[in-house]
Amino acid sequence: MLNRGRNIEKGRVITRRMFILAAAKILLFAGISSRLYNLQISDREKYEILSDKNRIREWKTPPQRGIIVDNFNKVLASNDRVFQLHLILDEINDFDVTIFKIKNIIGLDQFEIKKLYKKKERLKPWDTLVVSDNLTWEQFSKINLYLHELEGTKPVLSTSRFYPYANDLVHIVGYVGDASPKDLEKPEIKENFVPGLKVGKYGIENSQEKMLIGNYGIKRYEVNASGKRISQIDYIKERQGNKVNLTIDIEIQKYAQELLKGKAGSICAMDIYTGEVVAMASSPTYDPNKFTHGINQKDWKEIKNNPLKPLINKSIAGLYSPGSTFKPLVALAALEYGILDPKKTIRCKGHKHPYELYGVKYHCWKKEGHGYMKLRNAIKQSCDIYFYEMARLLGVDKLSIIAKRYGLGTNVLGDLYNDEKKGLVPDTKWKKRALEQSWYLGETVINGIGQGYIQTTPLQLCLMTAQIANGGYKIKPHIIKDDSINYKDILNKIKLDQSNFPLHERNYLDDINVEYYQRMYHKKSNINFVLDAMFGSTNEQYGTSYKSRYDDPKYQFAGKTGTSQVRRITDLDRELDLDTDQIEYKKRDHALYVAFAPYKDPRYAISVIIEHGGSGSKAAAPLASKLIKRIIDRHKLREQFNNGNTSLA
Amino acid sequence: MLRERIQASNYSFLDKLRSIDYLLILLIIAIGSISVFAIYSTEGGKFSFYTKNHIIRLSVFFSLFLLLSFVRVSTWYKNAYLFYFVGLLLLITVLFFGISASGATRWINLYFLNLQPSELMKIAVIICFARYYHRIQSSDIQSIKFLIQPIILLIIPCYLVIQQPDLGTSILIAGSGIAIIWLAGLNIKYFVYSGLLLLVSLPFAISILKPYQKSRILTFFNPDRDPLGAGYQIIQSKIAIGSGGFFGKGYLKGTQSYLEFLPEKHTDFIFTLFSEEFGFLGSIILLLLYILLIYRIINVGLVSRSFFAKLYCFGFATAIFLYVFVNIAMVLGMLPIVGAPLPIMSYGGSSLLSIMLGLSIVMSCKIYNQEQISVY
Helix, strand or coil, rough: CCCHHHHHHHHHHHHHHHHHHHHHHHHHHHHHHHHHHHHHHHHHHHHHHHHHHHHHEEEEEECCCCEEEEECCEEEEEEEEEEEEEEEEECCHHHHHHHHHHHHHHHHCCHHHHHHHHHHHHHCCCCCEEEEEEEEHHHHHHHHHCCHHCCCCCCCCEEECCCCCCCCCHHCCCEECCCCCCCCCCCHHHCCCCCCCCCCCCCCCCCCHHHCCCHHHCEEECCCCCCEEEEEEECCCCCCCCCCEEEHHHEEEEHHHHHHHHCCCEEEECCCCCCCEEEEECCCCCCCCHHHCCHHHHHHHHHCCCCCCCCHHHHHHCCECCCHHHHHHHHHHHCCCCCCCCCCCCCEEECCCCEEEEEEEECCCCCCEEECCCCCHHHHHHHHHHHHHHHHHHHHHHHHHHHHHCCCCCCCCCCCCCCCCCCCCCHHHHHHHHHHHCHHHHHHHHHHHCCCCCCCCCHHHHHHHHHHHHCCCCCEEEHHHHCCHHHHHHHHHHHHHHHHHHCCCCCCCCCCCCCCCCCCCHHHHHHHHHHHHHHHHHCCCCCCCHCCCCCCCCCCCCCEEECCCCCCCHHHHHHHHHCCHHCHHHHHHHEEEEEECCCCCCCCEEEEEEEECHHHHHHHHHHHHHHHHHHHHHHHHHHHHHHHHHCCC | CCCHHHHHCCCCCHHHHCCCHHHHHHHHHHHHHHHHHHHHHHHHCCCHHHHHHHHHHHHHHHHHHHHHHHCCCCHHHHHHHHHHHHHHHHHHHHHHHHHHECCEEEEECCCCEEEEEHHHHHHHHHHHHHHHHHHHHCCCCCCHHHHHHHHHHHHHHHHHHHHCCCCCHHHHHHHHHHHHHHCCCHHHHHHHHHHHHHHHHEEEHCCCCHHHHHHHHHHHHHEEEEEEECHHHHHHHHHHHHHHCCCCCCCCCCCCCCCCCCCCCCCHHHHHHHHHHHHHHHHHHHHHHHHHHHHHHHHHHCCCCCHHHHHHHHHHHHHHHHHHHHHHHHHCCHHHHHCCCCCCCCCCHHHHHHHHHHHHHHHHHCCCCCCCCCCC
């Protein structure tokens, strides 16, 4: 009962206190009401005047985009002055009349007007409608002449992106265009966006948006009742985006594109120590300047329907079987694991007596056979039989460890390009997981000559070659200049690693992670063996790229050809033995070539792929040879410039 | 006692339907409809992103409200502490995995909604405190031992929310908590003393505020101090409201609000836009709707039998009052701009969710108003 009495008391307290609170609430609400009365009834006139006669308006001014330059500070993407026409929608009383007048002045066609009406539908009543972002000077001056008759019309001096090297660089630099709703979700664009601003759509322009976009400015004006500006109150200046410095040498890039003219394919060149990408050409190509103001239907269709696929950046997004260019790596893996003595002799007997495994026949590319082969000769003359046997002994899992370590199967440039492909380095686990099948020995055999499941990009092959050529050291490939990476430091790091040699306790035959500028090999002599064999392939008689060689030691290079099949070769094909130009284009083999130069003290690695070009020695090696000469000729200049840069910094 | 309890659990569905507060539902629908029109207007009379989202959220959360109204009030009572700790856990999650926007980290990404746990905490504190004071004897309320616990339970979430940083929500959480302590009957002298203490420590408190918070408070006392920066919003908001006059400029005809001077016109400044277009008359009507809403919630508390239900309803009514008052006083230039949404009117999923959740507990108090809740 006592409890009950207490409870009644508690209930009373709560209710009493609630009423006190309620009284306070009423009082405060009364305060709000009187404030409203004050603002909206007593002081109404004052605020109406403030509202109508003295409005403050804000305009955002677009920032200039950061420029993009090559290794030698040559401008690859700049900003040009353009004339634009904007309409301020809430200053216009009759939109139809204004558009009609503008149509007569600058001459818009029916289609363009329809597009403007559509655009307006999507905008808020107080937004800015961009009528044209690229007026000619005549149109612009005409508009200015009739400006007093046009309400809400604003001729604007603005800038737009220009690519002086147009077609030669589009796959690297990319292009800009109007921001899509998806672009506007990105924080770096959302925070800096101004109507009409162009944003990166592909390549460096896209991935380096944060660097390039800059910050908009704000202009505040006092305006009168009809929206005319009375005076500028405040101007926070816009800030241009930062410069992006690439490692590309535009002269070499241009030459590489020229070599690819009329063909479909790719050429990549890389510094084998710094990992700087010197050139990364992809063909065919297209003009990025056409995208800046919105590409027209005809041009777009032409690009899109081109069977050679210009939109694909073949250097990083084109996947190819590496073919025989993979052989140096297979040989290296076999040597490292001690699978076979390089002096072991295997006889290649030609098409009549092919290699046989469980009743399946595997042919060498050479009809009459190579005869008795040792390993060096097998690399030099690219004998398939020798590699079939070696791959069988080695096994696919060991091969995949070495292949992945030397740069295959992963993105070379990180997340710089959203279309870069990883490619594929197969092993037994992968097949079990992806295809739910067990691995066949026959697949190992063809993997040994770079056919079958294995898929690589041209840039991966270039990196692979670079990392063999530099003596088996891991490098960091990059295309945006990094001042913290320079040749001398890297050389020192490599020397340090060599002198620490006995200290290494890691087993380089295991699947281990290697740090940058540390060795990746088990035995140095194995690397040297492979390099020597590649020298033979280019500079000795019967070598597959003997015809493309230079005798001058300054330009002398070493390489490996490759011919990758795009379809299964039947017995009928073997009998017919057609020349490349007698075969239908789509069925021709891809021609590949990888090389490093100069042979003595190498500095550059290069990979060439010509789609459906036929044999590597005829279609790819000669191009590589020409480009290598150009690269070496410019080497001194590059070295001087880069050293100058680092000493200044 | 036993008989009553059996009675309580034997409500037929018809009984439940009969005891629903239909006026309360009508008020929610009325304010909800007004909010749709107001947000439609912030988009310049275009049916796009915000309007669409707001309608979807209103209908989803309103259905949720109806559904949860039938949860027994004793179930809410039993899970009150759980509710509080889940809220606290979410606040801690924000600390580590929260997503940021314009300098503040307040949200958790739940894919369909960016949840702002501090909004849920507003309700969690009320329900947690209602449960706490439900079981405390009136003779014990004054003892320090029983006062320390709620103060700790209040300080933790407030501190976490200030860290985000979100001063406005933190003040609102503290306000609702203190209101319940007041309702429970804590001696008035405690409130007087702590009020004095706050006043004395104010200069010190201001010194630890973030620079932007400081500038907002200083600007509040003198908006002309920085007419283009921090004072800009207050001045423009006052111009918009003042120029609305008695009848307003008419729907979709507001001119001030159209200028993009307010980045938050569909959230915190929705009243500005409404008041410009519908004038003094519209504003007073909206204010009356809120007063009616608060009155109905208090009424549910009055007819409820358990202390839990009473404390909860009175506390929640005070919370709603605080949200409305702080928001409107802020846009009228009577309080500094701290970032507090107007209940139901403002665009924002978390705030709407927590209000609807809170209202559903009120409705459950109404439906099961004869239910006794034993102390343990």
